[in-house]
Amino acid sequence: MFAAFDHNNLFSHYANHLEAKNTLAAQSVWKSKLTTEHQLAREVLNMLRGVPGEVFFMNQNGMFERQFLVALSQLSPSASNNSLDEFIQMSNRLRLIDQSNKTGFESPSSVYQAFHSSLSNIINHYRNKLVEFEKAHLNSKSKPLTLLRIRIKMREVGRLVNIVEAVLDKKSNFEKKSENWADRVTNLLTTLYIGLQTSQSLSKNHIEHQVLWDLFLDSMTPYLTMIESWTFDGELTDQCEEFFLTKTTSHSLESQEYWTKAYQLSKLTPPFLDSIKHQFVVIGKSINLIRHIERNNHVEDEELSEVEVIRPSLTEAFLEPDLVINLFEENQFIPIGSIKYNSPRRFKLNGSHSPSSSLKLSPTHSTSSSFINISPTNSNITIAVNPKIIDRNMSVMHQFDDDHHRLNDELYNLFFSFQGNIVSQIKTSVPLKQRPIVPPPTKMPIQHYMHVRLTKHIINQYERVGTFLVQLIMPNLINDICLCRSLYLGQSGDVMDMFCARAFNDQLGADRAEWNSMLQDILRTAIENNRHVELVNPNQSDQIYKCDPFKNAFERMSISIVANNNSSQMIDSIVLNCNVEWPMNLILHSDAMNTYNQVLRYNMRIKKARNALQDLMTNAIPHDLSLLCFELYHFVINVQKYAIDGVLEEVWAEFVDRLFLVGDFDELKLAHDSYLNKIKVQCLFSKATFVKSRIIEILDMCCCIEPDCNVEDVQISFRASVRLLLSLIKSKLNQGMHIHLDGLAIRLNYNHFYDD
């Protein structure tokens, strides 16, 4: 008969039934305030489900109270009332949780909404379990419905309430501390995650683990959408700023600030993403840069839309316990979801050598569909393509077959055939290990689960995107860096010798036009001399970047004279400007160009001293002056040698090694910044500037030598200056500072001539 009634009205129906029969039992329940345990137990269960009854009514605050004392024949009044009080207390706690939970539905945060919704489901779930419990014992003669049984059953509910209350307590605590939704959400996920970590080690605490797991999983669902959108589209779909990554202000993609300032990490990061947060930020930014490069190179949208790929679903990967997911893994075909493809195709970044000695993004055909395939032969990426999908994801990474071969070639031409090209094949993918079978979440440590289901995919995507962007800009970047090395650092010594000789001999003043005309003349001549630079990947000798740094230098270089009309100080006011295109200018930024200019001016000073001495030495001059010039020349060329062999070449070799190991744009930027920083330090632009000042003084002294000078005076003064310089260096070396200056000291005083 119970089956015919609504659960919530079960008790009243039953009471009506008894009353209708006018039995003694019914009289005893309702009139004399004496009750049977069976009846009371049913009312208790109703109360726990949030439904008031005869004994338990709901006060104005929505809390349960007992209407009158209850006497049970087999229990003492105090015992029975104490038991009932416990039930009331539990019901009220549940009710409080339920009430506060409902307010959470109105939260603007989708994660909060998901959390509260999940909590509501859990409470309902447990209430439904009480109904099942009631059903099970209602007509059972062997196990009748008793308060004791309810009490035992209540342990489970009590544990649930304790867990939920603890979570809500923490939640309300951090809500008080932070009004920022991103921090609140991070704190919530952190609380659940840490709770899971703790509970998984407590084997008997299954309920706690399950509750926390359910809450975590549900709360993660909207969060995963945000993660997925950033990881695969480079977009932040975070409407109420609850994500740990926020877009600060709308920096243009081409602005210097885009890479460094456009996106900001919150102070708090979910613990499962903490170790990869920087890689995570890089992914989306890299995707956006790649897309912008495509746009800048006029890859048409229509064409791009045909290159759509099925992207892996992180949400599916995360939530489906039975789904075998390792989206980027090699050696096998891995089905994802149930997507049907009209035109099954696979494309891969081919690892074999191409006959054209250039990067070839070549397609391969497949007979099966719905696969993400990682070629077993060469650990390269192969991704299934669905031409119908409009949502494009990393189109350039996933190339299409012969129908679209033309676009492949165009992409290649646009990205890789500027000044330089890649001779050998670039392998983009990352070799991965054999995929383990994913067990149900509760049996797997949460850290491992998060790694297998989430962070591993993010890291894979990071490695793919990061490497791709690096490879995309590498040829042009190398070209620009080589141009800077050739001109600013003086590696093209013949060009810069000519530049300096013309500058010094022609006595160019502050007229910018004069300087620019001279520069253009020299660059024109330099361009005529075909000079290729080859950069070989030290780790992969068949990967060779070739470039001709001077090819476009003519249009890009100009000189500014920063307001100084004094010809003796002219070198200090020269700024060589190089128009570096986007996105290379994100690496060769204004600070970097300032450092390059510092080195240029330093080189010019050295060359000026050298030229002055060479001019003197090639003329007929007295014997003592010849020897003085020889001595000064020794100083000048050794200062230059130190700068070249001791600093520029050594640091360059380190930089080249590092350049080919970078995995993303950030590392690329860091490698170049670090390269320039070392130059700055070792060429004494930023530290030990007193040593550099001494060197400059001596160089200036060399420039001032005249054929009729007093050789002895100059010699005494020069030697005193050199000795002072050497003693300064020695004292620093003795203190263990500026060890690199040891190279300079040895060169200047190789035959111990300046020893006291």
Place this chain on the structure above:
Amino acid sequence: MPREIITIQAGQCGNQVGQEFWKQLTLEHGINNEGALEDYATQGGDRKDVFFYQADDEHYIPRAVLIDLEPRVIHGIRNGPYRRLYNEENIYISKEGGGAGNNWGSGYTQAEQVHEELMEVLEREADNSDSLEGFVLLHSVAGGTGSGVGSYLLEKINDRFPKKLVTTYSVFPSSSGQGSDVTVQPYNSMLTLKRLTLNADAVIVLDNTALNQIVVDRLHIQNPSIEQTNSLIAKVIAATTTTLRYPGYMNNDLVGLIASLVPTPKCHFLMTGYTPLTIDKANQLNVQKTSVLDVMRRLLQPKNIMVSCPTKKGCYISILNIIQGDVDPTQVHKSLHMIRKRNLARFIPWGPASIQVVLAKRSPYVQTTNRVNGLMMANHTSVSNLFQQMVNDFNTMFKKKSFIHKFDKAVDISEFEDSREVVCNLINEYKQSEQPDYVKFNSV
């Protein structure tokens, strides 16, 4: 931009060495024997225009002037595989074709007689250059044409092109004239040495004695052919010009090279050393381990130096090492430090001196078995021993006035004495440069 250099090959030795030199240069720049760029020579990075210019059909022509008073060697070149490489207008053979008869005087006089013809060729070549830096003379000092014509040209180039640098690669005769059929070799050498002292900016001394010793002892070739010895010389000459042909941070011009090596106008006689020494593949069986330190240390060993002088005595005025190949720049400092610590080179006491190291690019078109190879150009005071030997040989003959009549028509007795005085002063200056008070030396 390109600091062009015109190469003058005078006499039998000069032209034979020159032929090997151009062979080496064309090989290094990927130019075939007809002057066309090989298909594989696309890597660039070199400056071919220092030693070559391009014809209208873009084939490369050496900036070379070939002079000889007898036709044999040049005919050999004209009939050889490189016959189309040279500019025919730049080849001068005496119409008489009798040669200089191993007589400096004859060579000098014949050159004087065709002064205009020779200068016209040189001026045409100079005008053909945008920014001529100087001349390189390849010759020997013992014979007639190389020494006589070479001496004449040195004087005239100084007059006509006073601002241009003149470097010579001068092959000096074996000591005491061993194995030489030139009886007047001491006279020829003395008269040439005077011009080399006064009219050249730098002289790279290639001593036949040392060269023969290197080929026999180091390369284990018992009876070396002239081509084999000359190919060794050519390799050294090519290596000394590496920094001019493959631009880098420094030493991209002759003046920069010379300024760091030559302290005073006369002390400009430079020794060279090269390692690892190889001529052809047969000699590359014993491949050495080469690192920067290995190479720099070996370069200081007398057995690798192409002048037979006791470098353990005397002192280095300056050293320039050109290191090519697969070089880790961090090794340079370590090697310098090591050599200094072990006191492997003794330097002048009157001023600072050091080993300058230049890391130069190696031609990508020439395959070598060694990772690193190096060339040393050094100004060492013991080179004066070679000159002293020449003075001694000269004095022996001159005291008796032996064969002096052969020079009657061309050279006064006073010229011999003057030449000896110049050379003695040179020797004296080198000796003085070993002293701390060299600054007080009063050169004449």
